[in-house]
Amino acid sequence: MRPIGIVRSCFGGKFAVPRQPGLCPSAWGELVFHEEFRDPSAVRGLEGFSHVWLVFGFHGTADQGWQPTVRPPRLGGNQRVGVFASRSTFRPNGLGLSLIRLEGIDAAAKEGPVLKLGGLDLIDGTPVYDIKPYLPYAEALPDATGGFAAEAPALLEVTISPAALKAFDRLPERAQAVIRECLAQDPRPAVQAGKEDRTYGAELCGQDVRFRIGPAGCEVVEIVPLK
Numbered sequence: 001m002r003p004i005g006i007v008r009s010c011f012g013g014k015f016a017v018p019r020q021p022g023l024c025p026s027a028w029g030e031l032v033f034h035e036e037f038r039d040p041s042a043v044r045g046l047e048g049f050s051h052v053w054l055v056f057g058f059h060g061t062a063d064q065g066w067q068p069t070v071r072p073p074r075l076g077g078n079q080r081v082g083v084f085a086s087r088s089t090f091r092p093n094g095l096g097l098s099l100i101r102l103e104g105i106d107a108a109a110k111e112g113p114v115l116k117l118g119g120l121d122l123i124d125g126t127p128v129y130d131i132k133p134y135l136p137y138a139e140a141l142p143d144a145t146g147g148f149a150a151e152a153p154a155l156l157e158v159t160i161s162p163a164a165l166k167a168f169d170r171l172p173e174r175a176q177a178v179i180r181e182c183l184a185q186d187p188r189p190a191v192q193a194g195k196e197d198r199t200y201g202a203e204l205c206g207q208d209v210r211f212r213i214g215p216a217g218c219e220v221v222e223i224v225p226l227k
Contacts, residue, residue, distance in 0.1 A: 003057070003127035005033040010178055011123045012203030012226060014060055016187035019073060020087070021098040021121040023152070023185060026177035028103075031115040031128055043113050047105050051134035052115075056096045057127045058089040066092045074149045077190030085147070098122065099134060155184040157217035167207075167223035175205035183211055183218045 009029030011017045018024040031054070033042075046052070069080040070088040083091060101118040115131075158180045160168045168176060182204060196214045203209075203226060210222040 001129060003034065003129055004037045004131070005031050005128050007031055007054075007056070007117070007120070007122045007124065007126040007128060009117075009120055009122055009124045009126070010175070010205045012206070014123055015200070016182045016202030016204060016209075017123055018121045018182060018185060019153075021100055022119045023121070024178060024181040025101075025119045026174050026181055027118065027120050028174065028178075029117045029120045029122065029124075030106075031117060031131075032111050033113070038111070038113065040107055040113050043105055043115070046102070046115075046131075046133060049102060049133040051099055052102050053132040053134060054098050054100050054122070054128050055130040055132075056098065056122060057129065058091070058094045058096055059125065059127055060123065061089045062094040064090060066090050066094075071190075072148070073190040074153070075190075081148070095129070153185055156186055156213065158183045158220065159217065160220045161222075164210075164220045164223045168220065171205065171207070171223075175207075179204050179207075179209055179220065183209070183220065186213060186218070188213060 007029050010027055011029075018027065066083065067088075067090045068083055070083050070086050070090060071077050071080055072086050072088070075081070087096075089096070098121055100120045103116040103118045106112055106114040106116060168179070171179075182202065187202065188200065196212070199210055199212050199221060201208055201210050206226050208224045208226055209220060210224075211218055211220045213219075
């Protein structure tokens with residue numbers, strides 16, 4: 001099995017990336033096919049679908065092996081469940097599956113056809129092994145149950161400090177939305193949820209976004225362009 005392409009996305013690193021697709025609807029990226037798979041015929045008809053399933057590789061943790069039990073953030077990072085009852089990256093084959101919004105296909109791109117993606121949860125450089133169109137009539141199940149993750153996580157209020165406001169205002173509107181949507185989900189490891197005196201950094205939209213989380217929510221304290 002070999003990758004058919006690679007994802008370029010607004011997420012430069014693992015920290016602060018949404019833990020599920022769709023939780024940051026403003027997130028953007030693109031799927032660039034490797035040269036041998038750039039035949040436009042391979043995506044003929046795909047433009048009629050609003051969403052696609054991407055089968056991808058957890059390349060950032062692949063060399064760390066797998067674990068039979070893991071500690072999901074939704075359980076506070078303290079309780080263990082079986083790896084197959086989770087979406088942990090530490091899996092026997094290191095494969096992930098995400099439902100991603102298809103915003104368009106750029107057939108005229110130099111490396112085309114290029115798939116334009118939205119609402120993704122994949123970091124820059126993620127290898128993709130397959131693409132399958134999403135079929136609402138078969139795959140939207142309103143009576144499904146979600147186990148220990150039945151409800152969407154609660155969101156924090158995100159504010160921009162005066163020191164970071166000028167840099168924030170210079171960013172495109174969609175980049176501003178990505179920063180707010182990602183930080184609202186409290187990206188800290190669950191075991192650090194009570195530590196409110198620490199400054200964290202996340203690589204979002206080409207920026208090093210520094211923030212703190214306290215009783216009032218999340219405050220962005222500094223934004224510095226990444227070199």
